[in-house]
Amino acid sequence: MRFPYITSDAAILGGKPIIKNTRISVEFILELIASGGSVSQIAESYPHLSVEAIQQAISFAAYNLRNDAFYEMTPAM
Template sequence: MVRAATPLITCTPGIRSGKPCIAGTRISVSDVLEYLASGMSQDEILADFPDLRVEHLQAVLSYAADREKRLSDLTTA
């Protein structure tokens, strides 16, 4: 494991090219964000991916928000 912002989000070399994924799955943070951006509800995502829990979706949103803040801090520094 390379780095994790939370135990629910992991980056593992060889799994999805090291992209941040929901722990124990091959579902990337960007996949979930794209599903949400396309208009899927959390309930629809959870129905399509029975291994996921609400906590996973919250971890994805938290990870994305933290990443956005770090990028914003870099550009305003």
């Protein structure tokens, strides 16, 4: 298994990818990073998360965004 710390269950957060055995989503980890948090700060704030699990959440997101293309669309008037 490439990402053993990451799982998804339709009954938890609508099936969003989460860190296993928590209700903390990969999305939430990315939001914390985007708002200026570091991996060590997140681990300190959420002591039930290991540094490895947090790093794997970031890697999981990067892996799943690879080869995606995003296009800005302007609505036709």
